[in-house]
Amino acid sequence: FLVRDDGVAVSLRASWASHAARDVSSIQVEGSAGTAELKCTFGFSPNREPESVLTVTREGATTRLPLPVEPIGVEYTRQLDGLAAMLADQDNRGRAVAEARPIVRMIENFYASARSARARRAVPAYQ
Known part of the structure; x- marks a missing residue:
């Protein structure tokens, strides 16, 4: 966990194994104006979600943003x-x-x- 002098904080959590039903990579960025989250699967996992999802949450409202459909790998x-x-x-x-x-x-x-x-x-x- 890193906190800069101006109050900006950054933390990173990485794990290989999880108890989720599917292989998911989740990247979440939180700020004072809202939260952005990308859920996807990097690599060639056969146990993946069908598509990547990018959302932005502001004041309790979550909006899904469009992402291009890309081939695995x-x-x-x-x-x-x-x-x-x-x-x-x-x-x-x-x-x-x-x-x-x-x-x-x-x-x-x-x-x-x-x-x-x-x-x-x-x-x-x-x-």
Whole structure:
């Protein structure tokens, strides 16, 4: 939780597992004029909500704002498209590699974690 000298406060909560029926990413911004909330699913989850929802709440009234319908995984396509463009630009090549490195590391860690979990389940619990 962060509070600036001028009173602006920011907090962030991130969690991987939840008890919700569907995989949902929720981003909520609260301010003195109202609250904006985006509910969506990042990634390729088959257990996702059918569409993203953006709402604004002011003085107790919630309004749903229109969002474009996008294909599943489009956020990754955008990242890869941007990376390809940066790699093609000689002046940005080092930056492109630097920005790609943590993304690749995250993907590698995800797969390593999945392999590790699979290996742990392979051993019967009663041994």
